[in-house]
Amino acid sequence: MSPPRLPPELIDLILGHGSDSRRDMLACALVCRDWLVFARGRLVIRIDSRSKAALFIALIQAPTTTLPATISQLVLAPAWGETPGILPILPMLSNFPALRSLTLYFIHLTNSLPTLPSLTKLTLASCGFPAYSGFICCLAKHPQLRDLVFSNCTVYRASAEERKSLPTVNLDTLVLDGNDIPTDSSSDLCLLRTRKLTFQRQSPDVVSIFLHRLGTHLTHLCLLPDVPSTLTFIHTTHLTHLKIQNVFGFGYGIDANAHSHHQSFRISPHLHSLLGRITPHNVRLRTLIFHAMRASNRGLRGGTVTCATELLGQLGLEELPELRLIVRESGVMNVCTKLRAVIRGCTGRTTVVGIVSGRVVARSGQQ
Structure with a gap:
């Protein structure tokens, strides 16, 4: 009689709960050899040096290897001077x-x-890309590509033709x-079409x-909330979701009793x-x-x-169906308790949802 086996869907679900921790994922993979294939598909493989690149290439070229068929997330992030040793991996990605997810750092x-x-x-x-045509063709050739993160890259401006x-x-x-x-490259990047757009640390000209x-x-x-007052939004008439990051931040106030400045956490x-x-x-x-930045100073977490x-x-947004407040506070149960009390006290037609460290802790109208 063959030993009982868990359905693949259930194994994948169990591994999904530990996907944020490499140690947990590897521990799950030790349950039995069959789980290793599922774990590989969730592990992020990161290559950052010549030695790791050489070992990785040797593994994927081994005659009996099954590694290429299971890798779903790969990060190539060469340290200073290590890029030449990592470049040979790029043409092998077709194997x-x-x-599903590829991250490239410091690669021309x-x-x-x-x-x-x-x-x-x-x-x-x-x-970096030597030509705009190379950049756009690089994106267009992947039929399932849906998400692009573009950070501090160089794309040379294209001609109109x-x-x-x-x-x-x-x-x-x-x-x-x-x-x-650069602003001139931004006009070329705007040939990309997208439904969801995120700005992080952008100049006003680029945002505009x-x-x-x-x-x-x-x-x-x-x-971010600190966009210039001259920036208009008359073209964004079809928005259904608006996310504003860092709605709470650090500021300095004056302590009237001590006649001194003190750091505070404010809107x-x-x-x-x-x-x-x-x-x-x-x-x-x-x-x-609203995404609130984390109050790293323990004395300001109550803020x-x-x-x-x-x-x-x-x-006073009575006509808005839903408001989400996302707070990143790890291991602070007091924040969850107090935020839950605040949100449950909200009245009106707007549903207010409180999320702390990725977990929904409160929803207005629910006890």
């Missing part, structure tokens, strides 16, 4: 049929990547990170160009101005998401709840 892509039929997410950080002959790349999510994206070119396509927008002074410029143009807006209480009392 990874299950590769003189040759295009091979076609990756299962790739859904590509992260390019501090990478060159842009006419290149295909349009349709994405689901585009994340732009870094202040050094993207909102103008992609505004009518956008349904999800994420940005961004730019928040209400930003909302006043966005909401009038977006009548379809259904979900507003998170204080700011949340103040913010919920000031908004």
Whole structure:
């Protein structure tokens, strides 16, 4: 009689609960040899040196290896001077049929990547392309590509004739990170089409160009609250989800009794101005998401709840169906308890949801 076996779906679900911890994943893989294949598909393989690259190449070229068929997440992040040893891996990526997520750091892509039929997410950080045509063709050749993270990369400007002959790349999510994206390159990058756009540390000119070119396509927008007051949102008329990061931040106040300055945790002074410029143009807006930065100073963690209480009392967005407040506070149960009490006290037609460290801790209208 053969030993009992768990269904593959159940094994994958169990491994999914430990996917944030490499140690937990490896422990699960030790249950039996059959679990190793499932664990490999969830582990992120990171190569950052010549020695690791050489070992990795030897493993995937071994006659009896099954590794290429199971790798789904790969990060190539060479340390200083280690890039030449990692470049030979790039043409071998076509042998990874299950590769869904690829991250590249500090790599100048003189040759295009091979076609990756299962790739859904590509992260390019501090990478370079010698020509705009190489960049756009690199994206267009992956049929399942939906998410692109573009951080501090260099793409040389394309001519008008060159842009006419290149295909349009349709994405689901585009994340732009870094202040050094030049304005002229931004106009070329706007040939990308996306529904969900995230700005991180962008210059006002770059934000303005993207909102103008992609505004009518956008349904999800994420940005910081301190965008200039001159920036308009008249083109983003189809937004359904708006996420504002770092709505709470550090500031300094004056202690009247001690006659000294003290650090405080407060609502961004730019928040209400930003909302006043966005909401009038977006009548379809259904979900507003506030992402609060973590109060790393233990003495200021209570300020998170204080700011949340103040913010919920000031908004007055009665016509908004849902408001989500996301707080990153690891291991602080007191924050969960206090935030739960604040949210459950909310009244009105707007559903307020509190999320702490990725877990929903409260929803207004529920006890």
